[in-house]
């Protein structure tokens with residue numbers, strides 16, 4: 001293992017081993033819809049149902065979430081790499097144009113939710129924790145949708161991947 005690099009470089013290198021499910025965080029309405037690809041999504045509690053997301057202050061969606069006080073988290077399937085790339089600006093697209101070509105709906109909060117996502121969390125903004133570069137947004141989940149048969153898109157070592165199930169755990173008996 002390499003241990004001579006600056007801590008920031010080492011941090012990035014080590015974090016690449018943390019495989020993450022890929023989501024699109026979306027907020028706003030009509031031409032003011034904004035969204036970004038994110039792996040910094042985490043369950044906070046189930047009662048009440050809450051999750052947190054970490055959004056760069058420079059992201060277009062950052063201030064829209066703060067302004068509308070709601071957002072959606074849309075978990076992408078393993079056939080949605082192109083969508084992940086678009087919402088990460090890897091195709092150069094910005095603004096509401098990223099939402100074109102897909103079906104979006106509204107559930108409870110009015111945030112746009114992606115019909116083809118394998119799971120959707122519709123959230124009211126509950127709390128926000130600003131840091132130097134990112135804001136941690138805590139969402140109170142008011143509605144979910146889920147496709148149990150869907151397989152998630154995963155990001156690992158700067159590549160999009162599809163998970164390979166290893167089967168049920170072999171529990172020790174004794």
Ligand SMILES: Cc1cc2nc3c(=O)[nH]c(=O)nc-3n(C[C@H](O)[C@H](O)[C@H](O)COP(=O)(O)O)c2cc1C
Nearest residue numbers: 036037038039040054055056058059060088089155
């Ligand atoms: C796989 C992947 C995961 C990402 N995760 C996050 C994240 O959790 N939070 C974040 O702020 N940006 C994340 N980004 C970067 C944003 O998607 C990207 O900077 C996006 O362009 C920001 O939106 P903007 O173009 O509207 O500024 C991620 C990018 C990729 C490719």
